[in-house]
Amino acid sequence: MKKLIFIFLLALGGPLSAVADSSYVIKIDGMTCKFCAHNVKKHLKKLDGVEEVKVDQDKGLASLTVIPGTQLTDAKLKAVIAKAGYNYRGIQTRPE
């Protein structure tokens, strides 16, 4: 029985802590309508290791959930955002 509880806690704690530890928040200028946000999201999702992207058009922020250990560089992010047609302003938060 103790073993079952242990497995349960492992299953619960594993994914949750992984999500909390593996997010980048980046600043993007130039998104002026909701289709801009959609466009940015589409491009960011193509990056290796990126699992989920959320874009806040009003704040000019994108939150990227990555596979733990994924390293996103300024150069890589800047290139993708430029390709999408917007202005990359840097990483605001990175995984611990």
Ligand code: 9UX
């Ligand atoms: Mo909206 Mo953004 O018409 O590139 S899509 S302004």
